[in-house]
Amino acid sequence: MAFSLDQFYRLNRKALIWLALAVVLWLLRDFFGLVFLTFVIAFFAMPAARWVHERLRLPYRAALVVVYLLFLGALAGFGRFVTPNVVNEGTRLVANLGAIQQRLIELDQRFATEYPALHQPFSGYLRSLLDSQAAQQMHERLTEQRLALEAEPAADDAAAERRRRELLLAEEKLLIEALFREQAERLRKLTPRFINFVYQATATMALALLFSFLILIDLERLQRLVRALQGSRLHDVYAEAAGPLVRFTQVIGQGLRAQAMIALTNTVLTLLGLLLLGIPSIAVLSMIVFVCSFIPVLGVFISTVPIVLVALNTGGVELAVWSVVMIVAIHAVEAYGLNPLIYGRTLQLNPVLTLIILFIAYHAFGIWGMLLGVPTARYLLSDVLRVALDERRPDEEPIGTASG
Numbered sequence: 001m002a003f004s005l006d007q008f009y010r011l012n013r014k015a016l017i018w019l020a021l022a023v024v025l026w027l028l029r030d031f032f033g034l035v036f037l038t039f040v041i042a043f044f045a046m047p048a049a050r051w052v053h054e055r056l057r058l059p060y061r062a063a064l065v066v067v068y069l070l071f072l073g074a075l076a077g078f079g080r081f082v083t084p085n086v087v088n089e090g091t092r093l094v095a096n097l098g099a100i101q102q103r104l105i106e107l108d109q110r111f112a113t114e115y116p117a118l119h120q121p122f123s124g125y126l127r128s129l130l131d132s133q134a135a136q137q138m139h140e141r142l143t144e145q146r147l148a149l150e151a152e153p154a155a156d157d158a159a160a161e162r163r164r165r166e167l168l169l170a171e172e173k174l175l176i177e178a179l180f181r182e183q184a185e186r187l188r189k190l191t192p193r194f195i196n197f198v199y200q201a202t203a204t205m206a207l208a209l210l211f212s213f214l215i216l217i218d219l220e221r222l223q224r225l226v227r228a229l230q231g232s233r234l235h236d237v238y239a240e241a242a243g244p245l246v247r248f249t250q251v252i253g254q255g256l257r258a259q260a261m262i263a264l265t266n267t268v269l270t271l272l273g274l275l276l277l278g279i280p281s282i283a284v285l286s287m288i289v290f291v292c293s294f295i296p297v298l299g300v301f302i303s304t305v306p307i308v309l310v311a312l313n314t315g316g317v318e319l320a321v322w323s324v325v326m327i328v329a330i331h332a333v334e335a336y337g338l339n340p341l342i343y344g345r346t347l348q349l350n351p352v353l354t355l356i357i358l359f360i361a362y363h364a365f366g367i368w369g370m371l372l373g374v375p376t377a378r379y380l381l382s383d384v385l386r387v388a389l390d391e392r393r394p395d396e397e398p399i400g401t402a403s404g
Contacts, residue, residue, distance in 0.1 A: 017240045032368070037208035041071070042216055043253035044260075049216070061217060068213045075205055085283035091195075092281065100313040105176045107317060113165070141174055248379050255375035256294075263293030266334060270307075273326040277319060279311050295358070295370050300331050353377075 009016065028035070045067050052063035215222060229238040267290040274282050285307055292299035304327050311323035354374055361373025 013236060014240060017237055020237075021241060034204055034208055034211070037204060038211045038215070039249065039253070040256055041205075041208050042212040043249075044257065045071070045212060045216060064213070064216055068209065071209055075202070075209065078202065096313060100180075100309055103313050103316070104180065105173050107312070108176050137178070244383070247383055248376075251379045251383070252372065252375050255378070259294055262334060263290050266290070266293045266330060269330045269333070270327075273323075273330065274307075277311070277315075277322055277326065279307065279314055279319070279323060281310050285310065300327075 025032075045064070048067045049060065049064040052058060052066050053060050056063065056066075058066065226238075226242075229235065232238075267286050270289045271282060271286045274285060279285070288306055289303045292303035295302065304324070307323050307327065308320050312320040357373050357377045358370060361369030361377075363369075365373070
C-alpha cells in the first residue's frame with residue numbers, strides 16, 4: 001500500500017499541529033521574556049483601560065492612552081529612583097560580606113560553647129553542605145591547627161580543656177568560613193548578572209509597553225485578522241489550537257494578576273517592617289521580596305535569608321529574631337488573608353503538590369519553570385486531564401473563565 005501524506009496528516013493532525021506550535025515556541029525562546037512581558041502588561045492594561053473608560057467616560061482609546069502614560073511614568077520613576085538604589089545597595093551588600101561572615105562565626109561559636117549537645121547535629125548538617133574540595137581543605141587546615149596545639153604540653157586538666165575548646169572554636173570558624181566562601185563566591189558572580197538583569201529588565205519593560213500598547217490600540221482589527229484564519233489554509237490550526245490557547249492565557253493571566261496583587265502587598269508590608277526595624281538595604285531587599293513573591297511556597301524561604309543576614313550584621317541576634325517575627329507575621333497575613341481571598345480561587349493546589357511542581361519545573365525550565373510551572377500545571381490538571389481540584393459542582397464553569 002502506497003504511503004499517503006494526506007492520510008498521514010488526517011490521522012495525526014492533532015499531534016502534528018501541537019508539535020509545530022511547540023517548535024515555533026522553541027525557535028522564539030530568545031524573545032520569550034519580551035513576549036511574556038507584553039502579554040502580562042496587556043492583560044493588566046485592558047481592565048484598567050475599561051475602568052477608566054467607564055468611570056471617567058473617556059473614549060476607549062483615550063482611556064488606554066491614560067493608562068499607558070501612568071505605566072510609562074511608573075517605569076520612568078523606577079528607572080530614575082529604584083534602579084540606582086538597588087545597584088548601590090547590592091554593591092554595598094557584597095562589600096559587607098566580610099562583616100556578615102564575622103558575625104556568623106561569633107554566633108556559631110557562642111552556640112557551640114553554650115549548647116554543645118544541640119550544636120553537634122547542627123555542625124554535622126553544615127559539614128554536609130560543603131563540597132568535597134572545600135571539605136578536604138578544611139580538614140587539612142584543621143589538622144595543622146590540631147598538631148600545633150598538641151605540640152604544646154598541657155600543664156593541667158584546665159589547660160587541656162582550654163586546648164580542646166580552642167580546637168572546637170577553630171573548627172567552627174573554619175566551617176563557617178568554608179561555607180561562607182562558597183556562598184560569597186556565588187553571590188559575587190551573581191551580583192553583576194543581577195545588576196545587568198535590572199537594567200535589561202527596564203529596557204525590556206519599555207519595549208513591552210510599546211508593543212502591548214500597539215496591540216491593544218488596534219485590538220479589534222487584530223482580532224478580525226486572527227478570526228480570518230478560520231477560512232484560510234490554516235483553518236485546522238485555528239480550530240485545534242485557538243480555544244485551548246485562549247483558555248491557557250486566561251489561566252496564566254489571572255494567576256499572575258492575583259499573584260501580583262499579593263506580591264505588591266507583601267513588598268509594601270515588608271518595606272514598612274524594614275523601616276520600622278531600621279534594617280538597611282531597603283531597596284534591594286524589597287525588590288527581592290517582590291520577585292520571590294511570584295514563586296509559590298519557596299519564595300518565602302528564598303527572600304527571608306538575605307533579610308535575616310542583613311539584620312544579623314546590622315543589629316545582631318536580637319534584630320535578626322525581630323526580622324524573622326516580622327516575616328512570619330507578614331506571611332501569616334498572606335496565608336490566612338490574601339491567599340484565600342485573592343489567589344485561592346485561581347490556583348487551588350495542595351502545597352505538597354506545589355512543591356513537587358516547582359522542583360520539577362525548575363530543573364526542567366529554570367526560572368521560567370518557577371514562575372509559570374504552577375499555573376501551567378493547574379491548567380493541565382483542570383482543563384486537559386479534567387482532574388477535580390476543588391469542591392465545585394461538575395456543572396459549574398471552570399475557574400479562570402471569568403473575564404478579567
